[in-house]
Amino acid sequence: MSITDELSALPCSLIITDAFGKIVFMNALARIEFLPEQVTLPTAIEQLFPPAAKIFLQTHLWPMLRKEGQVREYYLNIKSKLGTSIPILVNVAAGVYSGESCYRWVLLPAYQRASFEQELLNARQQSLQYAQEVSVLKQRLQNILDAAQDIAIMTLDQMGVIQFTNxxxxxxLGYPYNELVGQNIEMLFCNHQETHAGLLRIKYYLNAIYTMPTAMESVLEFxxxxxxxxxxxIDVLLQFRPVPGESNASPKQILLLATDISKRKQLERLQNDFVATISHEFRTPLTAILASLTLLSxxxxxxxxxxxxxxxxxxxINSQxxxxxxxxxxxxGDITSGNVTINLQSCALEQLIERAVNEQTQASKLKQITLNVLMPEHVPSVCTDPDKFHRVLVNLLSNAIKFSPVNSTVNVQxxxxxxxxxxxxxxxxxGVKPEFESRLFTQFTQENNASNREYEGSGLGLAxxxxxxxxxxxxxGYQSAQPHGAIFWFSCLRG
Amino acid sequence: MSVLQRNNVRVLGKPSDPVLLFAHGFGCNQSMWDSVASAFIGNTYQILFDYVGSGQSDLRCYQFERYANLQGYAQDVIEICDALGLERDVIFVGHSVSCSIGALAAVARPNLFREMIFLGASPCFLNDPPHYSGGFDKDDLEGLLALMNQNYVGWAEYLAPVVAGPDNNPEIAGELSNSFCSTDPVIAQHFARATFFADNRDDFAKVTVPSLILQHQDDVLASVAVGEFLHKQLKHSQLKILDVAGHAAHMSHPGLVITAIQDYLKERDIL
Structure with missing residues (x-):
């Protein structure tokens, strides 16, 4: 069997050209696939290709072939016998044929690869386009957020690490652009008692957002x-809200808005100082009046x-x-200016509640009100200042008794x-009217004047x-009870 | 970044000898001129370079606006001459699209050049019936861009990690990439558009520098008819047909190109 016979029997299309591209041999498969019947050899190999492939052949394939002696896996179109254009992979290597320098062209059909590559190519172009669009949108969003220069906009992760800033x-905060990213929010809190409580609140909030699905709508503001x-x-108003992740898989983040309230705080301080001074001045003569009246009485x-x-x-009575x-x-005044001393310690919750309830028993009996205490099975200890806790619970209990009808129940749970x-x-x-709820915990507020007369109180208790x-x-916080009534709740950290 | 670094300019010989500036064609780089240039070592001052976006040029200097048409490339040619302190007597030797680029440079700075040698020139690849036949229709050229998309280096690099697998060996990836033309695919597409959709027929008519047109006998990209068209357009031109099939006689038949250039330069009393 001659070499030509062997080449003819190859299971792929093989064409041999001279050094200049003139076809000197085509095996049987190549003839069947690609040689038009009217064409006789020798002819230039480029005649087999449609115009686009001809240019590619001249501008890329031939220069490379001459430079490197071979080309591998080039994707081209070739004319089929039917006149249509079909995709092929071309591999060419220099060699010798009949004693002359030649190039051996192996042509492999590439229908599948062609469609696969086209899909990949389309996908790549699509993703590039998406990436560009995303980048434009991202920049636009950043510009918008940056334009809000009077407000600090940040996002935090679960640990309180800053992920984004405008x-x-x-x-x-007086930081160079983007230097805040990667820092923990803790870094921004200076080390004294008031800010320590703020940090505790943030920690608790982050924990709740990431562990309790129902916390998703809650906002922390202080x-x-x-x-x-x-x-x-600087004085700031901080507002934390959860931002849902883009998908279930991506983690949610916390949006933090910080607004400069230095000017307002400055005025507030002046007002507080004024009120504190006046109050002090009131107290001395008032004590004397009260002592005289008590003596008289x-x-x-x-x-x-x-x-x-x-x-x-x-x-x-009125002096008291x-x-x-x-x-x-x-x-x-002390609380708002941060002058109140908090001694956090681990306390038995049961005893704290008992003490407050006992103090209110007398008042409840006067209105035939049942004080009902509901405790969890395993009563945890709490981390709190016992005296301040007592004051809060007594205040809320006394309010509950004050606003309860005769012969009713007050639950402490x-x-x-x-x-x-x-x-x-x-x-x-x-209960509390919905329109009044937002002002419940502010100073000097009671729901209406009628109540003022009916229920004694300074309007400072809840603040x-x-x-x-x-x-x-x-x-x-507050929520309404069903079918009527009020629920006041407060939280304290576990001890 | 100097112009010489930007365009990967390589200089050989003495500046006092006749200056040959070799400009490569589309899809190629300066090394395509190696065989021809080596024949002129010793009696010429040779300048080889890569266009920005081709070969070993600095891709960071590629500006899409500047290189949107061939004027930007002509500017490269002029800047290279300026950077080398050449003011006149440059013999421009261009292949394929570089012929049009050279013509634009010669129109912009006629005094810079002494001779223009055009190999495989076509002022316009698109057919413009009934009077001009560039050889291709718009669809053919769009088809070329599609083929480039599927064969180019960026594409290979994109696929290389996939082919080589997750623990891909950089050597394998490198080998795959190197088997393709080392060009940024986006830039190559851009250059292809600037090249194949250009129409510089009128610009050749404005060239006053004497020229030699070397056309291949059987060239699908730049036919003899196109060579004859150019011969008419160029005022002081000679047309020589090389008995070559293909578009790159400087690579396939360097001897023919060398002889043609030598003969011409002797006739012009340069060598």
Whole structure:
């Protein structure tokens, strides 16, 4: 069998050309596939290719072939016998044929590869296009966020590490652009008691967002101070909200908005100082008035006429009210200016509740109100300041009794969660009107004047409770009870 | 980044000898001129370079706006001459698209050049019936761009990690890439558009520098008829047909090209 016979029998198309591309041999398969019947050899190999492939042959394949002696796996189109164009893979190598230099062209059909590659190519182009679009959108979004220069916009991960900042964040906190990314939010809190409580609240919040599915809608908002890179301290309003992940697989993030409230805080401080000074000034004469009236009421009880005695008693009661108001004002001033000392310690929850409930038993009996305490099976200890806890719980209990109808029930329920304990005080009173809910914990607010007359109170109790609970790293809130009534709740960290 | 680094300029010989500036064609690089250039060592000053985006040029210098048409490449040629301090008497030797680039450079700076030697020139690859036949229709050229897309180095690099597997051996990946033209595929596409959709027929008519047109006898990209068209357009030109099939006689038949250039330069009293 001659070499030509052997080449003819190859199971792939083989063409041999001279050094200049003139065909000197085609095996049987190549003839069947590619040689038009009217064409006789020799002819140039490029005649087998459609125009685009001809150019490619001339501009790429031939130069490479001459330079490197071979080309591998080139994708081209070739004319079929039927006149259509079919995809092939071309491999060419230099060699010798009949004693002359030649090139051996092996042509393999590439239908599958062609469609596969075309798909890949389309996919790549598509993904490039998407990537470009995403990049444009990302830049646009960043520009928009950066344009909001008066507000710091950041995102945090589960651990509180900053993932994204806008230009405003750098401006507010005095950091070079993007230097905040990768830092923990803790870094921005200076080391004193008030900011420590803020950090505890953030930790608890992050934990809740990432462990409790129901926490997804909750927002944490509080005022705090943050340290700039220079060490200067600024007052800010911080607002944390969860941002859902783009898909179930991607983690959610926390959006943090920080607004500079230095000017407002400055005015508030002036106002607080003023109120504190005035309150102090009130207290001294008030103490003297109260002492005199009490003396009058007790020592001269038998001397005074009945009418005068009633007037003295009324004066004593109102002076005591005024004293409570002045004390509340001073306390609130201390809390808002961060001057209140918090001694967090591990305490037995049961005893804390018992102490507060006992103190309110007398008042509840007067209105035939049942005080019902519901504790979890395993009562955890809590990390709190026992005196402040007591004050909060007593205040909420006394409110519940005050606003409950005669012969009803007030429930005190403790529920333990992974990192905190929540106490709920539920009454069967008239509850709080929805439009008033947002102002419940602010100063000097009672629902209406009618209530003012009916229910005694300074309107500072809930604001003080909020200040104390927050200072201990907890949250306080309200929800309406069913079918009617109010539920006040507050949380404290587990001990 | 200097122009000489940008264009990977290689210089051989003494500046006092006749200056030959070799410009490569589309899909190629300066090494395609090696066989021809080596025949002129000793009696000429030779300049070889790669266009930005080709060969070993600095891809970082590629500007899509500048190289959107052949003027940007002509600017490269002029800048190279300026960088080398050449003010006149440059003999431009261009292949394929470089003929058009050279013509544009010669129109822009006629005094810079003494002679133009065009190998396989075509001022316009597109047919413009009924008077001009460039050889191709728009669809053919779009087909070329599609083929390039499927064969180019970026494509190979894109696939190489897939082919080589997750623990891909860089040597295997490198080998795959090197078997293709080492050109950025996006730039190559851009260059292809600038090349094949160009129409510089009128520009050749503005060239005043004497020229030699070397056309291949059987060249699908630049036919003899196109060579004759150019001969009419170019004022002081000679047309010589090389008995060669193909588009790159400087690689396939360097001897013919060398002789043709030598004969011409002798006739012009340069060598």
């Amino acid at each position: 230009l405003g964040a750098g401006k507010l 005022e705090s101070t943050l340290a700039q890179q220079s060490g200067a301290i 007790h020592r001269y009880e038998n001397v005074l006429e009945e009418k005068a005695k009633r007037l003295v008693d009324l004066s004593v 009210r005024l004293k409570r108001l002045v004390n509340d004002l001073l306390d609130l 403790a529920t333990a969660y992974a990192s905190c304990v929540v106490l709920r005080i539920e009454d069967q009173g008239c 003080i409770c909020k200040g104390l609970v927050n200072a201990m790293g907890g949250e306080i």
